[in-house]
Amino acid sequence: xxxxxxxxKETKSHHQQVETVLVSELKSLKTKDDYAGLLARLYSFYKxxxxxxxxxxxxxxxxxxxxxxxxSRIVEDLQLLEHREETPLPExxxxxxxxxxxxxxxxxxxxxxxxxxxxxxxxxxxxxMNGADAVNYFSSYGDDTHKMWAKFKIQVIKIESTLNHKxxxxxxxxTFNQLRQWLLATKPLExxxx
Numbered sequence: 540x541x542x543x544x545x546x547x548k549e550t551k552s553h554h555q556q557v558e559t560v561l562v563s564e565l566k567s568l569k570t571k572d573d574y575a576g577l578l579a580r581l582y583s584f585y586k587x588x589x590x591x592x593x594x595x596x597x598x599x600x601x602x603x604x605x606x607x608x609x610x611s612r613i614v615e616d617l618q619l620l621e622h623r624e625e626t627p628l629p630e631x632x633x634x635x636x637x638x639x640x641x642x643x644x645x646x647x648x649x650x651x652x653x654x655x656x657x658x659x660x661x662x663x664x665x666x667x668m669n670g671a672d673a674v675n676y677f678s679s680y681g682d683d684t685h686k687m688w689a690k691f692k693i694q695v696i697k698i699e700s701t702l703n704h705k706x707x708x709x710x711x712x713x714t715f716n717q718l719r720q721w722l723l724a725t726k727p728l729e730x731x732x733x
Contacts, residue, residue, distance in 0.1 A: 542699040542707060543692055546646055549708045553715035558654070560722050565661050571668045575622035576727060578676065582613040584721045587631035588644060588714075595641035601694050606687075609648060612675040619673040632717040633710075639703040642695060643710020647718075649691045652679040 568574050589610050596604055617626070635641040655677035662674055680687045695702075 541696050542702060542704055543646075543695060545704060546643065546708055546711050550647075550711045550715060553712050553719075557715045557719040557722070560719050561658075562661075564722065564726065565658060566665065568662070568666050571620050571666060571671065571673075572622075574662060574666045574668065574673070575617055575620040578613050578616055578620070578673075579622060579624065579626045580722070580725045581676070582610055582617070582626050583628060583725070584632060584718060585613075585648070586610045587628055588633050589648065591631050591633070591635045592641050592645050592648070595635040595638060596645060600638065600642075600698065601645070601691065603687075603690065607645070607649065607691075609652075609676060609679065612679065615675045616673040619671040619675075620668065621671075632721060633713055636710075637703065637706050639706035640710035642702065643707040643712075644714045645691075646695070646707070646711050647714040649688060652684050653688055655679050656684060 564577060568577065589608060593604065593608065598604055601607065633644060635644070656679075659674040659677040662668075662677065678684075
């Protein structure tokens with residue numbers, strides 16, 4: 540069993556819990572402003588964490604790390620949606636305790652690109668974006684998504700003997716848990732207007 544199999548098994552319930560919260564919210568989106576609000580909240584969560592991950596993991600560890608910056612795609616989507624509100628950037632919700640921990644965090648961010656393909660279809664179906672095709676974040680690597688995920692896994696397996704497996708798992712668990720808490724804590728109040 541590789542470290543990746545172990546992470547998947549150990550974090551399954553954490554993954555399912557955040558997925559339940561996110562899918563429920565995605566199903567409730569109707570307007571481009573609703574969608575932009577969700578993207579802005581995801582940006583506020585992920586941007587500080589992504590910056591920390593990229594300071595911790597360099598190209599000697601993950602050779603194509605510079606291509607694995609997802610928050611810039613959220614910025615593109617917010618521009619397409621004409622979202623004008625400033626997106627606050629709080630302190631990172633996670634601190635990179637080690638390279639192993641950071642790889643666990645990156646595992647979640649990269650793994651989410653696989654689910655993003657399904658989410659893109661949900662958004663196209665449910666949200667009226669007034670002609671904007673603002674799914675760059677959820678479409679991620681486009682046709683190369685499976686290839687990029689496979690390449691990431693190969694690179695992690697190559698160095699797994701040097702990693703602290705408990706810290707990798709902890710990084711992934713903490714990312715799922717913090718994302719779930721963030722989505723719940725920042726969810727807009729239901730509109731009472733008719």
